[in-house]
Amino acid sequence: MTQSQYEPDDAWFPPEEPPADMYDEYEGGAISWADPFAVAASTSPVDRSARAPQHAGGLETLQTVYGFDSFRGDQADVVEHVISGGDAIVLMPTGGGKSVCYQIPALVREGTGLVVSPLIALMHDQVDAMRANGVAAAYLNSTQQPAERAEVERAYLAGELDLIYVAPERLSNSQTRALLAKGTLSVIAIDEAHCVSQWGHDFRPDYLALGDLGEAFPGVPRVALTATATRETHEEITERLHLDTARHFVASFDRPNIQYRIEAKNDARKQLLQFIRSLPDRSAGIVYALSRKSVEQTATFLAGQGIDAVPYHAGLPAETRMAHQSRFLREDGVVVVATIAFGMGIDKPDVRFVAHVDLPKSVEGYYQETGRAGRDGEPSIAWMAYGLGDVVQQRRMIQQGGGDRTLQMRQNQHLDAMLALCETVSCRRQNLLGYFGQQSEPCGNCDTCLEPPKTWDGLVAAQKLMSTIVRLERERGQSFGAGHLIDILRGKENERVRRFGHDKLATYGIGEDLSDQDWRSVIRQLLASGLLAPQGEYNTLGVTPASAGVLRGETPVLLRQDVIGRKVRSSVRKTSAADTLDEGDRDLFERLRAWRAGQAREQGVPAYIVFGDATLRALAEHRPATLDALDSISGIGQKKRDAYGDQVLEVVAAG
Structure with a gap:
């Protein structure tokens, strides 16, 4: 296996050394120097006319900006805690609404919310979504021209931004720290905080430098958020980010859908x-x-x-x-x-x-x-x-x-x-x-x-396999991979078996009762349980210390019976989103989708930035006739009502 064959190795060694100011594009184990997926619409100067007003409370902000009536799960508690100035560690599953936990405090508190985000694509996506909701959001990264960065810096110092996104590598830069110190920060959010863990799946060295943010910006509440943290990683996040006094919010990791x-x-x-x-x-x-x-x-x-x-x-x-x-x-x-x-x-x-x-x-x-x-x-x-x-x-x-x-x-x-x-x-x-x-x-x-x-007692099968491995090693000083061992056990008459004289082994042909696929399943499960192990450069199979109990018949071996291509009942309906509606509403839903697609193309953003399917379904089902009636539709905040309300009502009326 050469280094160029596998992505994990490629990821750690970029094909050429990037310029120093592009290190903030590194995407956690997968190289993305000057990420090609940057959304072009996000690189435009800040639209200050669309800036969301400061709000009196978290729930009012949720309703006005996002168009949702209530928080989900722990969101309300996190938002209230951070608005009051407390630090927080938030463990919440992907899709659980982590971003709301820092975006709303940033809108409610005085100043600009700083979001430490691990890669450009994520920054651009979130900035687009926030701007669509009327929030003055921007980022600083190397995809921008100097004039664009200068405009963002000016807007921040003038107090015109609600949110500003940077990568941890850029935040380690003394010039970035100096810029932020000249303005007013409302909250500091460290997204994908598991990247701080040395043993996590996505380690980013520059996350380690974020531990001093509390000292650098005293009085600014900090929020560390992640969707993937074992107890060990959770403890390491707390220690390395110096969040010993933070309140911990641990939501269910379950994604029942x-x-x-x-x-x-x-x-x-x-x-x-x-x-x-x-x-x-x-x-x-x-x-x-x-x-x-x-x-x-x-x-x-x-x-x-x-x-x-x-x-x-x-x-x-x-x-x-x-x-x-x-x-x-x-x-x-x-x-x-x-x-x-x-x-x-x-x-x-x-x-x-x-x-x-x-x-x-x-x-x-x-x-x-x-x-x-x-x-x-x-x-x-x-x-x-x-x-x-x-x-x-x-x-x-x-x-x-x-x-x-x-x-x-x-x-x-x-x-x-x-x-x-x-x-x-x-x-x-x-x-x-x-x-x-x-x-x-x-x-x-x-x-x-x-x-x-279904399960079956695999003790005898495991003993046959292990006996073959041990005999080859002790009697002949040989070791082989799975394919050849299976040929011996099943009594195959091929050139390789004859050449090595393995048709003379005592275990030759004693595994004829199992198919090739069955034996591969046995070997896979024994490897997975540590009862066998690959050895040497050619990954031949060898026994382990734990194998002794199997050979003596003392260690039970319960194996699962593989069924290739079995059909499992699917939880995903063999229908489209429109099919969840009554027949009379489906045509309107499709008309709304077509209108949304046109808006997305015109703006150069994904369709869900305009409205999600759930919002379109609600529009098709309830058929609002006035702008005020749009306020009852989940996902339509004040900015989107002002931007799209009249057009949506026209589509609904035509439908």
Whole structure:
């Protein structure tokens, strides 16, 4: 395996050293120097005429600016605490509304809210959304021309901004600190705070420098927010950001609208195609693969089968990446096949599925990636095909990846937790939430709940396999990979078996009762449980100290029975969003969607920046006839009512 084959290695070593002022584009393990997905509309000078007024309270701001009647979950408590000047650590799932927890205090308190955001795409997306709501928001980063940065700096010093976004790398710059000190900050928000953790899945060294913000800006409340934090990471965020006196808000990590499915890998691309075709037509989704080659091949395969699929990885030209993400954000039904370089800054709410054709490195990474589905709260699916090769490959990458013993041990612990999620015979959601320290009951909406897997006693099969490995090593000083071991066990008569004389082994042919696929399942599960381990440069299989108990018959071996291509009842309706409406309202919904698409094209922003599907459905169902009646529609705040109200009423009246 060469370094250029796999995205994680590419991500850490950019093809050329970027200019010093572009380090704020680094996107947490996936290089994005001068991120090509910057939304052009966000680079314009600040529109001060649209600035939201300062409000008396958090709820009034929520209603006036965002058009929502009430807070969700812990949002109200967080907002009230920060408005009163308190520091906070907020753990809230992806799509749970973390941004409201700092945006509203920034609007209510005097001054400008500083948001530390990990990458440009995320900044641009949020700035666009805030401006659409009438909030004076801007960012400072290297995609801007000097005149544009100067305009943002002037607006900040004049007190004309509600929010200003910067990356941690830029905030480490003394000139940026000096600029901020000359103005008035209302709140400091550190988004994606898990990046501060040395053992997290997305470590960013410059996050470590954010611990002194309390001293640099005394009296300004600080909020650290993340969607992915184990107890260990949570403690490290508290310590490294010097938030010892902060109040902690830990919401449920559960995303009940996401159905988790993991199936045995046979032909991953064909399985993926079958899965996508089981969904409503034109469902938007993200497919993650480990290598660039796999990304390209998978995208080509899907496109050849009539799926509107495009590739994304760091090796593509910047203009290609820009075009592909633009299509994904602005068009319906586009599927992006990508490495982990894609998705962290994606706020697209109607992603109906996230699929993995390769095993993620950690539960944290898996949770964050799958959390990009269903941000609108609608039913969505997290699907993965997982096989023996994934286990061997991940173990090999850890062994060959360098680092000290402590790092490799921690990486193996992350992988072990991911394998436990894949191999569990109980509720996947219970396993996933338990990793983050949250107890739960079986969900009834994952594959293992809907179709409980059958298990079988694998002790004898494990003993046959281990005996073969031990005999080869002790009697002949040899070791082999899974394929050759299976040939011996099944009594295959091929040239390689005869050449090595393995047809004379005592274990030759004793595993004929199991198929090739069955034996690969046995080996995969034994590797996942630590009863076997890959060895050496060629990843041959060897026993471990734990194998002794199996060989003596003292350690039970309970294995799950894989069923390739089994069909699980889907929580995603085989319908479109319009089909949730009465027949008489569907035409109006589609007319509103067409109007929204035109507005989005005209402004150069994704359609959901204008209105989300939930708002369009409410308009089609309630058919408001006056501007005042629009106030009762969720998602229409004062700015959007003023900007779009008359046009919306015309569409409704025509419908």
